[in-house]
Amino acid sequence: MKKFVFVALLSFTFSCNMSAQSVREMWLNMPDSILPYLNKSLRQECIDFVDMNVKASVKNLFQGESIMDTLATDYAHIQLNESSIMEMKMFPSNTGDSILCVVRTFVGPARESEVAFYNKEWNKIGEGLNFKKADFMSKPDTMDVKRYDELLSMVQPFMYWAKLSPQQNSITYSMSIPLASKQDKKDVEAISKQIKVNLKDLVVKRY
Numbered sequence: 001m002k003k004f005v006f007v008a009l010l011s012f013t014f015s016c017n018m019s020a021q022s023v024r025e026m027w028l029n030m031p032d033s034i035l036p037y038l039n040k041s042l043r044q045e046c047i048d049f050v051d052m053n054v055k056a057s058v059k060n061l062f063q064g065e066s067i068m069d070t071l072a073t074d075y076a077h078i079q080l081n082e083s084s085i086m087e088m089k090m091f092p093s094n095t096g097d098s099i100l101c102v103v104r105t106f107v108g109p110a111r112e113s114e115v116a117f118y119n120k121e122w123n124k125i126g127e128g129l130n131f132k133k134a135d136f137m138s139k140p141d142t143m144d145v146k147r148y149d150e151l152l153s154m155v156q157p158f159m160y161w162a163k164l165s166p167q168q169n170s171i172t173y174s175m176s177i178p179l180a181s182k183q184d185k186k187d188v189e190a191i192s193k194q195i196k197v198n199l200k201d202l203v204v205k206r207y
Contacts, residue, residue, distance in 0.1 A: 110178035
């Protein structure tokens with residue numbers, strides 16, 4: 001009986017360790033074409049710094065600084081440079097296979113993201129959703145249609161960005177408001193909304 005319990009505990013521990021390594025392994029095995037900033041050696045260096053509990057900062061291949069500031073069981077957050085962020089989230093699909101969501105966000109006067117899904121072999125199997133401006137805005141009952149349309153027209157160019165949840169298998173989309181004046185931006189933000197979606201619902205192609 002004791003032997004059975006020991007074997008069960010060992011199997012459980014091994015299973016947990018394998019799960020804990022999933023994002024780490026995907027990060028290390030990422031094709032260089034997906035992330036030209038960091039080759040495998042530099043990605044390994046980031047992990048080594050995380051394991052040593054020191055700032056995971058490396059000089060990337062474009063002579064800038066890249067920082068892995070979060071590496072959890074199924075989530076990672078990397079500041080690629082001053083204007084680019086990468087997030088990675090591993091989650092189970094409806095069929096039980098593990099899928100990786102990668103969000104690249106470009107930070108400028110306004111934010112814009114690219115969302116992609118990959119299987120364990122780094123084959124792309126899906127991408128994020130497409131939205132319209134109206135998806136992010138909700139007209140209050142007290143606002144007339146003319147003013148609502150004015151605010152809608154102020155969102156030019158139309159851009160949106162995404163943020164993965166470190167704790168949940170979800171992604172939240174937000175609209176950027178790049179060129180509006182301070183007051184107009186405040187008015188648009190007052191009637192804008194975020195869109196939260198379960199990651200499983202975003203996979204548009206199965207493998």
